[in-house]
Amino acid sequence: MSMITLALSKGRIFDETVPLLAAAGIVVTEDPEKSRKLILSTNQPHVRVVLVRATDVPTYVQYGGADLGVAGKDSLIEHGGQGLFRPLDLQIAKCRVSVAVRSDFDYRGAVTQGSRLKVATKYTSIARDFFSAKGVHVDMIKLYGSMELAPLTGLADAIVDLVSTGNTLKANHLVEVEQIMDISSHLVVNQAALKLKQAPLKRIIDAFAGAIGEK
Ligand code: PRP
Numbered sequence: 001m002s003m004i005t006l007a008l009s010k011g012r013i014f015d016e017t018v019p020l021l022a023a024a025g026i027v028v029t030e031d032p033e034k035s036r037k038l039i040l041s042t043n044q045p046h047v048r049v050v051l052v053r054a055t056d057v058p059t060y061v062q063y064g065g066a067d068l069g070v071a072g073k074d075s076l077i078e079h080g081g082q083g084l085f086r087p088l089d090l091q092i093a094k095c096r097v098s099v100a101v102r103s104d105f106d107y108r109g110a111v112t113q114g115s116r117l118k119v120a121t122k123y124t125s126i127a128r129d130f131f132s133a134k135g136v137h138v139d140m141i142k143l144y145g146s147m148e149l150a151p152l153t154g155l156a157d158a159i160v161d162l163v164s165t166g167n168t169l170k171a172n173h174l175v176e177v178e179q180i181m182d183i184s185s186h187l188v189v190n191q192a193a194l195k196l197k198q199a200p201l202k203r204i205i206d207a208f209a210g211a212i213g214e215k
Pocket residue numbers: 145146161162163164165166167168169
């Protein structure tokens with residue numbers, strides 16, 4: 001029997017995938033928070049979990065480094081989705097992508113006056129599409145983390161970032177001025193693996209589908 005490799009990222013995606021794996025009879029036997037290991041074994045000798053950065057899950061699955069994975073819609077949009085079969089919206093790790101600014105910044109004025117807006121974000125595709133649809137000219141500054149710092153230091157007027165509870169924005173005196181889209185995590189499967197390892201992958205997809213249907 002061939003090995004099935006599932007790509008997950010640590011944190012909410014991992015934690016909220018655990019109950020779905022249980023529905024497929026799969027139990028991860030190591031705690032990702034307690035070890036530095038990147039390959040975790042499961043109770044099933046032919047199923048393993050690889051831990052990758054959330055933004056790398058689509059890439060691992062696209063090129064077959066993993067047969068399947070759980071990826072946020074944000075990561076999938078930024079990646080482009082090439083080579084991925086996307087059978088299920090798992091309805092987990094829900095949050096939103098929003099625009100946020102310093103509370104003293106006149107965002108409405110800036111977008112209506114047709115001035116250029118300096119936007120810092122990790123999500124350049126989502127931000128570009130959003131502002132171009134509104135007809136707002138932006139100077140895009142690509143960042144890889146701690147986006148909240150950009151408006152506070154004068155690097156940018158606005159950020160486009162994930163918001164869940166809103167606590168991170170609040171702690172940094174930023175206000176959410178527009179919600180761009182709702183985010184949840186999706187199951188993605190490598191298209192070649194889907195043919196070559198059809199039976200075991202279908203078992204996992206069906207178990208996940210059953211588990212989210214029961215919610
Ligand atoms: C996200 C996002 C914000 C935070 C928002 O970061 O970038 O910093 O969560 O959550 P809140 O509204 O509940 O405060 P995440 O924890 O996903 O990790 P990251 O910093 O690696 O992006």
